[in-house]
Amino acid sequence: MxxxxxxxxxxxxSQELEExxxxxxxxxxxxxQLSPQAVVSYLMGDKLNNGFQLTPKYIGNRRLMEIAVATLxxxxxxxxxxxxxxxxxxxxxxxxxxxSGDSTLLVQGTAGTGEEAIRYGWNYARLLSTGPTPEALVxxxxxxxxxxxxxxxxxxxxxxxxxxxxxxxxxxxxxxxPVPELNTEVQAVTGFNVIATANNRDKGVNELSSAxxxxxxxxxxxVPDSMEEEVEIVQQRVKSFSQHMALPIExxxxxxxxxxxxxxxxxxxxVSMDGKNKLKSPSGTLSTAEAISVMxxxxxxxxxxxxxxxxxxxxxxxxxxxxxKDPVQDKIVWQEYLETVVKQxxxxxxxxxxxxxxx
Ligand SMILES: Nc1ncnc2c1ncn2[C@@H]1O[C@H](COP(=O)(O)OP(=O)(O)OP(=O)(O)O)[C@@H](O)[C@H]1O
Ligand SMILES: [Mg+2]
Numbered sequence: 135m136x137x138x139x140x141x142x143x144x145x146x147x148s149q150e151l152e153e154x155x156x157x158x159x160x161x162x163x164x165x166x167q168l169s170p171q172a173v174v175s176y177l178m179g180d181k182l183n184n185g186f187q188l189t190p191k192y193i194g195n196r197r198l199m200e201i202a203v204a205t206l207x208x209x210x211x212x213x214x215x216x217x218x219x220x221x222x223x224x225x226x227x228x229x230x231x232x233x234s235g236d237s238t239l240l241v242q243g244t245a246g247t248g249e250e251a252i253r254y255g256w257n258y259a260r261l262l263s264t265g266p267t268p269e270a271l272v273x274x275x276x277x278x279x280x281x282x283x284x285x286x287x288x289x290x291x292x293x294x295x296x297x298x299x300x301x302x303x304x305x306x307x308x309x310x311x312p313v314p315e316l317n318t319e320v321q322a323v324t325g326f327n328v329i330a331t332a333n334n335r336d337k338g339v340n341e342l343s344s345a346x347x348x349x350x351x352x353x354x355x356x357v358p359d360s361m362e363e364e365v366e367i368v369q370q371r372v373k374s375f376s377q378h379m380a381l382p383i384e385x386x387x388x389x390x391x392x393x394x395x396x397x398x399x400x401x402x403x404x405v406s407m408d409g410k411n412k413l414k415s416p417s418g419t420l421s422t423a424e425a426i427s428v429m430x431x432x433x434x435x436x437x438x439x440x441x442x443x444x445x446x447x448x449x450x451x452x453x454x455x456x457x458x459k460d461p462v463q464d465k466i467v468w469q470e471y472l473e474t475v476v477k478q479x480x481x482x483x484x485x486x487x488x489x490x491x492x493x
Pocket of ligand 1: 191193217218221222223224225331333367
């Protein structure tokens, strides 16, 4: 039997969601699967009364998740905003999974996203043969979410052109989607709401129109505060990756994670941990998500082409790839960092040598 490469959150965590549902003492909003309190427990992790352990999905400020969930109980939509790799999509998926039991009602925003991807489209063969009929209409995830009283997700909202973004306005303020061709409308059922994500860093993003801005509550997801928090995020995601991909972790890798996170945090902030060296920052964002990828590819290299225990040698190529996005500028930044920080640091000689060899 073949397995899917990536399960939706509601499949992967179905047991947690079941257990929570069984013993949710709070009032559940109409068409929600869980109470707002239980949704936050699912996101932040918790131990249930019967001892069942919920794993944390979001690692960070609990209050942010409370605000996000509370917003979704109101008539305002939720915008998760922030730098790349700060778990916006991840949180959006888990929110939809916990609230609606369905994270798949998704519109992916791109420069090419047209109104028909948000409102509805037509099956042209049918349209030509029968004219505009309900059967010829192609529903979008947005329309299906409205009908079912579920959460619709819009990924990368600001990549969508401003005129198309505005097609969300009627949906969000009137909670209805007019279909003039059929002389009807779809009215959203209780439970319907929208979670959008957007990042403020990438090239090619549009402004969020101010009319639309007023219809969203914005929650800004920050870069992890502390080193400890970021190490924990990476550790947890790498563990789940290694289980899923059947790449055993043969010796503890916390120290290696710590080194990668240190490098990322120092280059991001432009100063070494001891505060002694000012550093240039590379052009990329060096997000937590990239730190996770560096560890994952290191694990794969060590498993398939090494002796199974993760070494600096396995991590060097990943780090280089994450830091050097611009082959000229970033290379200079990286070289300087290697010489002034990595080379001098106690116990980092192996990493220095491996990185040097990769240049
Ligand atoms: N605070 C956090 N808690 C838990 N996981 C996190 C956190 N920050 C980042 N991650 C992990 O980082 C990975 C990438 O996150 P995600 O794709 O959601 O980022 P994003 O904010 O949507 O980025 P982009 O702007 O590039 O779309 C996920 O696997 C997620 O688990
Ligand atoms: Mg995203």
